Amino acid sequence: MNNVLEFMGKDHDRLDGVFKDFRSAMNSDISKAKQLFHDFKTGLQKHIVWEEEILFPLFENKTRMFDEGPTAIMRMEHRQIKDFLEKIHKRISEKDCDVELLQAGLIEVLTEHNNKEESILYPWIDKETSELEREEAFAKMKNLSPEKYCKCCGE
Numbered sequence: 231m232n233n234v235l236e237f238m239g240k241d242h243d244r245l246d247g248v249f250k251d252f253r254s255a256m257n258s259d260i261s262k263a264k265q266l267f268h269d270f271k272t273g274l275q276k277h278i279v280w281e282e283e284i285l286f287p288l289f290e291n292k293t294r295m296f297d298e299g300p301t302a303i304m305r306m307e308h309r310q311i312k313d314f315l316e317k318i319h320k321r322i323s324e325k326d327c328d329v330e331l332l333q334a335g336l337i338e339v340l341t342e343h344n345n346k347e348e349s350i351l352y353p354w355i356d357k358e359t360s361e362l363e364r365e366e367a368f369a370k371m372k373n374l375s376p377e378k379y380c381k382c383c384g385e
């Protein structure tokens with residue numbers, strides 16, 4: 231195991247599923263929608279910390295591409311994604327359910343971003359790192375402190 235593409239691709243799919251459930255709950259059950267958005271937001275924040283602190287450095291340290299190259303662009307896209315999360319979160323907590331446009335914007339950025347990771351970055355990591363390096367990365371991901379990503383609804 232220790233396949234980055236498989237593991238992270240599955241997490242993309244899992245998060246897509248939570249977001250889809252959130253969107254349909256917005257039309258029927260607001261408190262359920264809030265819970266689902268909370269799960270989505272903290273889950274995606276965790277996923278981003280895994281990438282920025284553990285997986286991207288595997289690429290950056292080997293290629294010496296830090297401020298330019300694919301991970302620099304992906305870090306910038308993460309900031310856009312997190313900005314959408316905060317804006318949607320604010321609307322929902324103010325009981326304003328008009329989040330259609332923000333949702334569409336988030337999906338647009340996120341879809342292309344995830345596709346790039348799955349087609350370029352994750353396969354590169356699987357190919358260019360050793361089994362041991364990936365084992366260490368997965369261990370770090372597992373032990374990540376929740377304070378790093380559990381920021382939602384006043385937590």
Ligand SMILES: [Fe+2]
Pocket residue numbers: 278281304308343347
């Ligand atoms: Fe990402």
Ligand SMILES: [Fe+2]
Pocket residue numbers: 238242277281344347
């Ligand atoms: Fe990702």
